Amino acid sequence: MKSILFNPIALYIFLLACVPCAHAQIPDPGFTVDNTTAIVITDPQNDFLSPDGVTWGVIGESVIKNNTVENLETLFQLAEAHGIQVFISPHYYYEHDHKWKFEGALEKLMHDIGMFDRGDQLNKEGFEGSGADWLPRYKKYINKDFVTVVGPHKVYGPEQNDLSLQLRKQKIDKVVLAGMSGNLCVESHLRELLEDGFEVAVVVDATASAVAPGYDGNVAAEINYRFVASHVYTTEEFKQSLK
Amino acid sequence: MKSILFNPIALYIFLLACVPCAHAQIPDPGFTVDNTTAIVITDPQNDFLSPDGVTWGVIGESVIKNNTVENLETLFQLAEAHGIQVFISPHYYYEHDHKWKFEGALEKLMHDIGMFDRGDQLNKEGFEGSGADWLPRYKKYINKDFVTVVGPHKVYGPEQNDLSLQLRKQKIDKVVLAGMSGNLCVESHLRELLEDGFEVAVVVDATASAVAPGYDGNVAAEINYRFVASHVYTTEEFKQSLK
Amino acid sequence: MKSILFNPIALYIFLLACVPCAHAQIPDPGFTVDNTTAIVITDPQNDFLSPDGVTWGVIGESVIKNNTVENLETLFQLAEAHGIQVFISPHYYYEHDHKWKFEGALEKLMHDIGMFDRGDQLNKEGFEGSGADWLPRYKKYINKDFVTVVGPHKVYGPEQNDLSLQLRKQKIDKVVLAGMSGNLCVESHLRELLEDGFEVAVVVDATASAVAPGYDGNVAAEINYRFVASHVYTTEEFKQSLK
Amino acid sequence: MKSILFNPIALYIFLLACVPCAHAQIPDPGFTVDNTTAIVITDPQNDFLSPDGVTWGVIGESVIKNNTVENLETLFQLAEAHGIQVFISPHYYYEHDHKWKFEGALEKLMHDIGMFDRGDQLNKEGFEGSGADWLPRYKKYINKDFVTVVGPHKVYGPEQNDLSLQLRKQKIDKVVLAGMSGNLCVESHLRELLEDGFEVAVVVDATASAVAPGYDGNVAAEINYRFVASHVYTTEEFKQSLK
Numbered sequence A, B, C, D: 001m002k003s004i005l006f007n008p009i010a011l012y013i014f015l016l017a018c019v020p021c022a023h024a025q026i027p028d029p030g031f032t033v034d035n036t037t038a039i040v041i042t043d044p045q046n047d048f049l050s051p052d053g054v055t056w057g058v059i060g061e062s063v064i065k066n067n068t069v070e071n072l073e074t075l076f077q078l079a080e081a082h083g084i085q086v087f088i089s090p091h092y093y094y095e096h097d098h099k100w101k102f103e104g105a106l107e108k109l110m111h112d113i114g115m116f117d118r119g120d121q122l123n124k125e126g127f128e129g130s131g132a133d134w135l136p137r138y139k140k141y142i143n144k145d146f147v148t149v150v151g152p153h154k155v156y157g158p159e160q161n162d163l164s165l166q167l168r169k170q171k172i173d174k175v176v177l178a179g180m181s182g183n184l185c186v187e188s189h190l191r192e193l194l195e196d197g198f199e200v201a202v203v204v205d206a207t208a209s210a211v212a213p214g215y216d217g218n219v220a221a222e223i224n225y226r227f228v229a230s231h232v233y234t235t236e237e238f239k240q241s242l243k
Helices: A008-018 A056-066 A067-082 A095-099 A105-112 A136-142 A163-169 A184-197 A217-228 A237-243 B007-017 B057-067 B068-082 B095-099 B105-113 B136-142 B163-169 B182-195 B217-228 B235-241 C007-020 C056-064 C069-081 C094-099 C103-112 C136-142 C163-169 C182-195 C217-228 C234-242 D009-020 D057-068 D068-083 D093-097 D105-112 D136-142 D163-169 D181-196 D219-230 D236-241
Strands: A037-040 A088-089 A147-149 A174-180 A199-208 A231-233 B037-042 B084-087 B147-149 B174-180 B201-209 B232-234 C038-044 C086-089 C145-151 C176-180 C198-208 C229-235 D037-042 D084-089 D147-149 D172-182 D199-208 D231-233
Touching: A037 A067, A037 A163, A037 A184, A056 A067, A056 A199, A056 A217, A067 A088, A067 A136, A067 A174, A067 A199, A067 D172, A088 A163, A105 B217, A136 A147, A163 A184, A174 A184, A174 A217, A174 B007, A184 A217, A184 B182, A184 B217, A199 A217, A199 A237, A217 A231, A217 B105, A217 B182, A217 B217, B037 B068, B037 B182, B057 B068, B057 B201, B068 B084, B068 B136, B068 B174, B068 B201, B068 B235, B084 B163, B136 B147, B163 B182, B174 B182, B174 C056, B182 B201, B182 B217, B201 B235, B217 B232, B217 D068, B232 B235, C007 C145, C038 C069, C038 C163, C038 C182, C056 C069, C056 C217, C069 C086, C069 C136, C069 C176, C069 C198, C069 C234, C086 C163, C086 D199, C136 C145, C145 D236, C163 C182, C182 C198, C182 C217, C182 D181, C182 D219, C198 C217, C198 C234, C217 C229, C217 D181, C217 D219, C229 C234, C229 D009, D037 D068, D037 D163, D037 D181, D057 D068, D057 D199, D057 D219, D068 D084, D068 D136, D068 D172, D068 D199, D068 D236, D084 D163, D136 D147, D136 D219, D163 D181, D172 D181, D181 D199, D181 D219, D199 D219, D199 D236, D219 D231, D231 D236
Parallel strands: A037 A088, A037 A174, A088 A147, A174 A199, A199 A231, B037 B084, B037 B174, B084 B147, B174 B201, B201 B232, C038 C086, C038 C176, C086 C145, C176 C198, C198 C229, D037 D084, D037 D172, D084 D147, D172 D199, D199 D231
Antiparallel strands: none
């Protein structure tokens, strides 16, 4: 406060950027894909993206409106074409997760509706085609070598899995982020990757969020991406940026 | 997906909770203050809460509308009256932080406007009354024994400081969260505290967020608190809950 | 330094505890099992504990000397008898882990010898009876409800998995730690659990460490457990403490 | 286990590397300083390195034997000469840290003897020349621009401070580690930096550890550095490697 008043350069920048502050634009630091950049996709799984998934009733409309399913496929294709590694951070709930003694609101909902259920990490019975399985159209990419599937996250962020380590073990410093759902796992990944020291951009229409009465997750996600990411792309803008 | 269809109890819960899903209410797990509960306040500093602070132009209107300054004072008073410990997670930027090679959007803005600036952790010159200092009316509480000031966070969340450790070293399991700004540091603290295994409630009108053209941080914060916290209080509701 | 000279109580404690400092005993804070206590076991897997495992040549002698296999079984039995939850933090390496661009010394060795290899988390082919599988005699415990298997760690500590979260979701504050190997995964779990705010005791003879020419991991583990844990038990002492 | 028997290449590597395994050498992955490399120094403070410090009685002999004080100064000089950034992770205990409800063994000792005591982060009274202050001969380096002092750690590792973030914000991927004390803060920093995805080498004689009856921290540190780091240097070897 004082410091800015007595620092002519800071004051000048402040005046340029902030007057009138009530109309301040949020700066856009920008993002450039280079050979330390990877794409990270959260939860490209049936329970979010298939009309048969347990959340389709609250999220299907957003998925359709954003064209999320096709946009995520475009990201896989662009990655393969341009030699960009893709890391997938999935969401699985095991039987023991249903015995948690407390949960936040959406954690409770996910457990109540059996979302992402899988017996345990050593059990694949009933997994094929379940809500926890990949959306079928993505399997042909995920099975290839340019895609790495890290361990499951358990709340919303990558704090419980090895995503950041796997990125660093490949000397990745910058992340283009997309997936499901926008204001929960994508946003928590965004925030944690920033704290872990990555540069992060988001592809906003390769995400989608749940809509509950009075609470539209898409609105929250779009605001917060703009506040904290280095840049927010549409899928088309990201595609153009690679040319 | 499959699992729910063949599991009559899960299906029943699903039908109760989710049909029609498009109108699904978000569950409210609830929150009860007990002797493992603390209040955590982020950034109760001049740069956010004083009309002289560097962000007042973008955040002052929200602070006034929410009555944030008084509501935070009420939280300090309730804590003292009910023997609840308060932990403050402040935000300081040192000279070397201005040499970062990359920043997200609001990180860039905060550095450009000299927000929370302080020479370094061994330098108090010019600190008194600066934008990084406490709002004066809170000092009489912060100087008391029921308040612990942890290290500074550096992006938005407590990943870079000792907040979680200090809470655990006092056998705290549950957190009532408030402070500044709503969709940045408060929300990042909320998300990280959840990942760290705390139960967390938010006092929504003891926060406030920046408003930029087209991007209202208050809207994002309110949606996301409701999605992920165990409960969202107003200050008045929190006060009533302690009776 | 100065502070102690001018603070009579601190000086008195210092003199009692530390003179002559060269002969200072390390304090023993002690540990009591209560209903917030769990047992955590790292890597109870064939590659460490079976004579057919890939590390038996360097670690078998320590396993036999400590009676590690039987002592770990005793911990499972004590846990079941006393209603103590057990959490297992396993070690799996997937195919993509073999493509890391850099590794520390033992990471390199583990990859070179194919330790804990498993195709990926969605692949159980060849797992049964492999080096990554549980030691057979532990399976009857691990399959029961008092045991929770968390995600795999990837270097040595629980930073890459959900161990701390799973403990907190069961309101666990205190950990009795054992498993393999002593100076690597056990010690890294010990150090990280301390940073995460748990009270931790170690059962030293329910661990064992590798011995390389000039470098005995058991020696390092025993010194460091004593320096940093709240208490170091033998299995017999731990058993007696539960009576 | 099985996998290696049926995999001729892995078996061959295994035979080369490990037969007879009882005599297996630990591999040495090596380390090369490049423009993504920084030096990290823990706790270069009076309480460890000055004959007036509170731990000199247990650690002084090791400091003298290793020539630690001079070797750390050599690292500062080499860094300045070769344009390598230095990051210091200090150790401060504030008044509220003395109210922790539980502590591991050395945490308890450090608090009992008033080690690294400082009122709080907004209080510099009595700091100059105290046990928490820098060893005087290092001040001329620490005051220069090539040195960054991050927040204090509170147990042993950088989990409670912003070290990893500050490194990443300077695009640092590799760390040369040294400082005090060898088997506590240096080793915990080593382990956590590995989990955070840094390549790490240690300069073993620019560290020193406490010796308690029956427990020589230097022995533990030297074994564990060799097991987990990418390379272990002496100060002289590190100097030669820069030529």
